[in-house]
Amino acid sequence: MKSLWKPVLFASALFLVVFLAACAAQTPAPEPTGAAQxxxxxxxxxxxxxxxxxxxxxxxxxxxxxxxxxxxxxxxxxxxxxxxxxxxxxxxxxxxxxxxxxxxxxxxxxxxxxxxxxxxSEAAASASEWTEKDIWGSLTVITAEDKLPSEPVKPMNLDNLMLVTERENQGIAVINGDTHELLGTIPASYRAHGYSFHPTQERWAYNMGRDGWVFKIDLYSLKPVRKIRIGLDARALAISDDGKYLIAGNYMPASLVILNADTLELVMYYSTHTTDNEGKEIDSRVATIMDTAPDLVGPYFLVALKEAGQVWRIDWSKPDFPLVKLEKVGHILHDGFLSLDNRTFYLAAQTDNWMAAIDVDSMKLIKNIETGVIPHPGSGAAWEADGHSYAATTHAGEGKVTIWDTDTNEIAAAVETSGAGLFLRVQENSPYVWADSVFSKEPNKITVIEKTAPFQVVKVISEGKRTLHPEFTADGKFVYIADWDGDIVRVYNAETFEKVAEITGIHTPTGIFNSHRRAETIGH
Missing domain, CATH: 1.10.760.10 (Cytochrome c-like domain)
Known part of the structure; x- marks a missing residue:
């Protein structure tokens, strides 16, 4: 019997091989997708x-x-x-x-x-499209809110959380600012850029990636709840002081949206196809967006249009969102921030090398403050000291922090730093301004400057590989610094400048945002 089974088994196996080969020849391979395709x-x-x-x-x-x-x-x-x-x-x-x-x-x-x-290669003739229909179609519920915890799942001070962009990791690292402990990572989209914190409900935060995805985030569980894609390349995000509306702006396509902050549903859509300073019709990117305090100046969103050189003021308290425009503000507008009283909007005009001072109430240009080469204030710095009100900016084109008096808009000092930088930061309980030099030849130096005249440099911290974006804890006692290439966030005593902690397990950290920003008056 064994001798009869062997040839039968061999023939069966041979048939099976031939059959499978034939099937493979007739069945197309699955289409590759994404990077594989x-x-x-x-x-x-x-x-x-x-x-x-x-x-x-x-x-x-x-x-x-x-x-x-x-x-x-x-x-x-x-x-x-x-x-x-x-x-x-x-x-x-x-x-x-x-x-x-x-x-x-x-x-x-x-x-x-x-x-x-x-x-x-030849450039595309026009920007890619992302329509209102596309926006509505992208709205996604990630986590049902009735499934969320009723209190934080980990010990945390919700007024002192540090949210850190993991630039190449599509995530947001969350650190307890009281203990300098890494709590976890929130899944996000590509290069988390804009951050806003709900002004009245501490559990909610909002983030937008540069790929246009806007997320509603639950800080209790460290999970995204909802998301919607407003465009293909986006930068600016803000929330109204009553917590009802988010506003977000695109680089591509040239547009601006207002969303319901609770549901992320689209409320209003604006095209930013307009005219530039010279009257040429263009598609303009949205450079930055601010929210003003109603009790200080009015219930407004301020929107800067980069190439158009325009600032739009939108009243979010009225159903039709009335809009006022200020034209010919400058060329290549970028970051901006508000004075402490919210009455002046300071906005970088980068190819003009000035900070434009704009009266928010009248929507008129007060003055162009010639601060230096390519001003880049980041989220800005404004403070009071010795009976004066000051503001300052770093510069992406030279190693200098320029300080001016916000009552007169006259320059009070130009402080040399280690090199060109992107971000500076102050805190009401600290006597110092902290500025990075991330574009310098040695991009690992942080300059610490006194808030009071003559604005002396008191410390230069040289540590790490490429360090940037100083951020204070809520009480002003510590400063966090991201080391982009070192995959580390370092924590320094804000008074003695001694390093008190190194937080690892964070991939390509860049921007750091403290949840206490919800209470700031210079824009959020």
């Missing part, structure tokens, strides 16, 4: 993204989504007159004296070569 089609990838997507995320802020240029030069084939090796070196090593940083710690040589090839 791009790779299969020979499309260049940078950090796992198609090269044009990486450009949009990392380069378009300075060079514009359509590569026509803004604070950085245009990257169009007709303008690129040097050989490829020149542009390869600029991307890899940066360009001293400009805001172009070195990317050698982020990108491989092959990825830089792909970027050079991309900027040599």
């Amino acid at each position: 791009a790779q299969a089609e020979g499309v260049a990838l940078v950090k796992g993204k198609q090269v044009q997507e990486y450009y949009l995320d990392s380069c378009s802020g300075c060079h514009a989504p359509d590569r026509r240029g803004a604070t950085g030069p245009a990257l169009l084939p007709g303008r690129l007159t040097e050989k490829d090796a020149y542009y390869f070196d600029v991307i890899k090593e940066g360009k001293p004296g400009t805001i172009m940083p070195p990317w050698k710690t982020q990108l491989s040589d092959a990825e830089i070569t792909s970027l050079v090839a991309f900027i040599r």
Whole structure:
């Protein structure tokens, strides 16, 4: 019997192999998706993204989504007159004296070569579309609110949480500012950028990624609750003082939305297709958005349009959201912040090298304060000291913090720092201003400056690899510093400058935002 079964089994096995081979030949392989599809089609990838997507995320802020240029030069084939090796070196090593940083710690040589090839290619004629229908269709409930806990799941001070952008990790690290303990990571989207905290309900926070996804976040459980995509490339986010409305702005497409803060449903949509300072019709990116306090100046959102050089004031207290426009504010508008009394909006006009001072009530330009090369105040710094009210900005084009008197709008001091920077911060209980120098030749220096005249530098902290975005704890006793390339957040005593903690387990930390910002008057 055994001798009869052997040939039968062999024949059966042979038939099965032939049959499976035939099926394989007739059944198409599953279509690759995402990065796999791009790779299969020979499309260049940078950090796992198609090269044009990486450009949009990392380069378009300075060079514009359509590569026509803004604070950085245009990257169009007709303008690129040097050989490829020149542009390869600029991307890899940066360009001293400009805001172009070195990317050698982020990108491989092959990825830089792909970027050079991309900027040599023909640019798209217009920005990609993302319509109101697309916005509505993207609204997603992630976690049902009736399933959320009734109190925080971990010991935490909800007025002293540090939310840290994990730039390349699609997450937000959450740290207990009382104990400097890492509590967990909230899933988010690409390069979490805008943060807002509900002004009356401590459990809710809001975040927007640069890819346009807006999240409602439950701080009790450290989970996202809802999300909606407002565009394809986005930057600015704010919440009204009554907690009813979110406002968010896009780079691409040129648009602005108002959302219901509870449900994230779309309430109002604005196109930011308008005219620039010279009267040319353009699509303008939204540069920054502020919310003003009704008891100080009015129930307003302030919106800066980057290329248009316009500021829009929207009254969120009225059903039709009436809008007032101020034109010809400056060229390439960027970050801004409010004076402590909310009556003046200070806004960077980066290619003009000034901070525009705008009267919020009358919507008139008061003065252009010529502070230095490419002002970049981040979320701003405004304080009172010795009977004076001051404000300050860092500069992306030179190592300088410029301080001015907000009563007169006259410059009070220009303080030299270690190099060009992006962010500075003050706190009412601390006597110092902290500023980074993230664009300097040695991008790991933090300058600490006295709040009072003559505004002396009292300390330069040199530690880490690429350090940025100082943020105070709610009581002003400690300052957190992100080390982008070091994957560390360091904590310093705000009075003695001694390091008190190093928080690891955080991937590419950049922006740090304390939940106490909900109580700030300089915009949130």
